[in-house]
Amino acid sequence: MFRTNGGRRALLGAAGAVLLTLPLAACGEKEETGNEPGSGPSVSASVDAALAAKVPDAIKADGVIKVGTDSTYAPAEYLDTDGKTVIGFDIDLFNAVAQKLGLKAEYESAPFDAILPAVSSGKYEIGVSSFTINAERVQSVHMVSYYSAGTQWLAKAGASIDIENACGKKVAVQTGAVQVDDLNTRSKKCTDAGKPAITIDQYQGQSDATAAVVSGKNDAMLADSPAVAYAVKQSNGQLQLVGDIYESAPYGYAVNKEQQAFAEVLKEAVQAVIDDGTYEAALKKWGVEGGGIKTSALNPTS
Template sequence: MRTRYVLPVLTVASALALSGCVDNSQPAATGPASASGTAAAVDVKKNDSIAASLPEKIKSAGVLNVGMANNYPPNEFKDDNGAPAGWSVDLTNALGKVMGLKVNFDIGTFDNILPAVRAGKDDMGMSSFTDTKEREKQVDFLNYYSAGIQWAAPKGKTVDPNNACGLKVAVQATTYEDTDEVPKKSKACTDAGKPAIQIFKFDAQDQATNALAVGQVDAMSADSPVTLYAISKTKDKLQTAGDAFEVAPYGIPVAKGSDFTPVLQKALQSLIDDGTYTKILSKWGVEAGGVKTAALNVASKG
C-alpha cells in the first residue's frame, strides 16, 4: 500500500551487499512484458465498442500513457531485460488491448505519478496505489484489487505483528507500511513504556526482502501480494507472520472528472467478465485479492 514520500527515519544503504538473495524474475514467461506478450498469454482482443468511445485525444494518438514506479514485485518491477513486468503490467497491457491502444509505461518515481496524471502528462497511473479519501481529493480511482498488510519473518521464527516492540522491521519507503502502519505500532509500544520498533526503510521492496532473508532485520511488512510473492522467491527462507489485516482497495488514478474514466472502467469490467482478469492474477498467484466489479472511488463510499 503506497503513500506519498516522507523523510526516512532510518535509511539503509546496503542494497549491493544484500543483492542476489531474491530472484524477482517473472514466473514461467520470459522476455520483456509487452502488450503483445500479454495478449499471447491470455488472448486479449480489442473491443470495438469500447475503443470507439475513447476521448478523441487518446483515440487519435493511439497510445495509453501510464505512470509507474517499477520497484514493487510482483505488482510492478523490472524483468531481466529491464522491461516493466508484473501482474499490474500484464493487466495494463490487457486494458490497452481492449481499448486498441499501445501502452507506453512512463517509468519514474512513485511521488511523481499523481502530479503527472493531474497535469495530463499521463492518462492513468498503475503503481499499487491505495485508494484513500485524501487521495480522492486529487484524482479519481478505478478500483481493481484488494490488498491487506502481511508481515513476514525468518522461517521457524515466531513474530507477532501486534507485539513487535523492540524488533527491527523492514519496509519499502513511502508505502503505507512505512508512513502509517509500522509507525503506529511503534508509537503504541513507546506509549506503553516499551522499546520502539526500529524501522528500516529501503528504496525497493526486494532490498527489504533481502534484509530479512540475510538476518539484518527481524521482520518485514508489505502488501499481502508482495509479501507472499517475496516468500515464494526466497526458497523457504521466510514465512508469513500472522494473518493479513487492514484490507484496502488498490486504485488506478485518473484525472478527476476525466472523460477517459468511464471508458477505462468498461475495459476493466470486460476483462473481469470474460475471465482474463482472473487468468492474469492467477499467473502471479495473487488471485485472492481479485474483485468482481470495477468500481470508482471505493474509499469515499465505504
Template sequence: MSRRPLSVAVALAATLGLAACGSNSLDTGSGSGGGGAATTGSGPTTTAAVDSALAAKLPASIKSAGVIKVGTDATYAPNEFLGGDGKTVQGMDVDLFDAVAARFGVKVEWQPASFDSIILGVTGGKYDMGISSFSITDERKKQVNMVSYYTAGTQWVTQTGNPKKVNADDACGLTIGVQKATTQQDDLTARSKKCTDAGKPAINLVVQEGQDQVTADLVGGKTVAMAADSPVALYAVKQTSGALEALGEAYDSAPYGWVVPKDQTDFAQALVDALKAADSDGSYKAALSKWGVEKGAITDFAVNP
C-alpha cells in the same frame, strides 16, 4: 537458525527482482525513475476486439498518440517489476492492463518511476495514468480518480523460523523493514506511537525506496521482519528459497485503484466497463492466475468506491 551472509542476501534479492508498493500516503515527492530503468512499451496482449464505444471515451491526447503512458514503480513483484533484461516492465498489473488496453485499440507505455512520484506525475500530465498497486484512500480520491480492480491486505514476513520471535502486535523496539510512502509505513508508524505512548521503545523503521531493498534487508538480517502488501509479501516468500516465511495472516484488506486525472471521469468509467468485459471473457482472472494472485480478484469494479 543460521543467517545468510548479507552479500548473498542482496545478490539473491536483486537476481529475483523482488519488489513491493501498495500505498496509503499521498506522498507526491519528486523521485526519479525506478533504478534508472529505460521506458518500456508493449502492445495489447489479448485478441479482444476493439470496443468503439470505449475507445470514444479516451482523452483526445491518448487518441492522438495511440498510446497510454503509465507511471509505475517497477520494484513490486509480482505486481509490477523489471524483467531479466532490466528494462521491460512485467507482472500482474501489466498483463491485466494490457488486456484492458486492447479493448481501446491502443498500446501501453510503462514508465518506471519512484512510487511516491507517480500521482504527481499523473496530476502534472507526465503520465496518462498511474498503475502501481495504489490502495484507494479518501486522501487520494481528493486528488485523482481511482478505478478499483483488486484487493490486498498487509502481510508481515520474517526469516524462516522467526528466530527473533517477532509478534506483529508487540513489535516495540524491533527493527522492521518497510517501503517508503506505503500503507505499511503508516501502519508501523502508528504502531510505534502506541509503543512510546505506553512507555515502551519505538519500532525502529528501516524505510527503503524499493521493496526489493526491503526484502534484501530482511534476508540479510538488517531487519527482523518486514511488512508489505499481501501478494507481494507472499511472492517474496516463494522466491527466496526458504529464507523467509509469512508471519500470521494478512489484515486491513483494501482495494487497489488505477490512478486517473480528476477531470477524466469518462475515461475512468470506460476503464470500469473494460474491466467488466475482461472479467466476463476470463482475461481478468487469467492475468491474476498467471502470477498466483487470484485470491485478490473482485467483481465490483468502480470509480472512486
C-alpha cells in the same frame, strides 16, 4: 500494494548484491520450469469498439497510453531479466484493459511516491502501481478499482516476531506505502505503554526493504500481501510469512482529476475484461486470483 501517496517493489534491482542468494529473485537469473508465476501464455483482450469510441480524443490520438509504474514490486510490476521490460500481473492486466480500449500501454519506471504527482501534472496519463485506494488519494486523482489486497509481514525463517507486539524491533517498509502509517500507529502504542518504539526503516524500493530482512539489518518487513507472499516463495526458504493478512482494500488505476470521462470509460473497460474472462486468466497466470474482484468502481473509499 498498500501505499499512502504513491507506490511499492521486485526482489533484486538495487538490492541485487544482497539478494544473490535468492536464485529465483524477480530481476535475477532463474531457471525456467514453466511453473513459476507469470510463466503461462500471454493474456490479451479484443477491442470493444463502443468503449474505444468513448476514450477522449487527447488520449487516443496517438493510440498509446503513457503509464507510470514503480517496477520494483513483484509480482505486480517488476523488471524482467533484460533489466528493461516491465512485467507482472498488474502489467498483464492493464495491457488487457488498454487493448479493450484500442490502446497500447507504454510503461515508464518511476519512484512509487513520484507517480501520483506525475499523473496530476500530466506527465503520465495513468498510474499503474498497486495503489491502494483511500480517501487521501482520491482527493488528488481519480482511482478505478481492479484488485483487492491486504497487508502482511515477513521475517527471516525461524525468527519469532509478534506483529501485535513489535516494540523494539527494526522493521522495514517502502517509502510512501500505507504500511508506514500502520507502523507509526503500532509504534505509538508501544511508547504509550512505556515500551520501546519500533524502529521504522523506510526504503525507496520494495526490493531494498526485502533485502534488509535477508541481510539481518531489519527484523521484519510489511507490505501488500501479494508482494510479501511472492518474496517468501522466491526466497528459497530464507524468509517466512508472519501473521495473517489484514486490512484488505482495493487497488486502483490513478487518473488525472481533470479526466473524469476517461476514468469512467476505464472503469467500464476493467469491467469488460472481468466479464469476458480475460481478467481471471491474467490473475491465474500469476497465482494471485485470490484478490480478484467482481465489479470495478470509481473512487470507492469504503
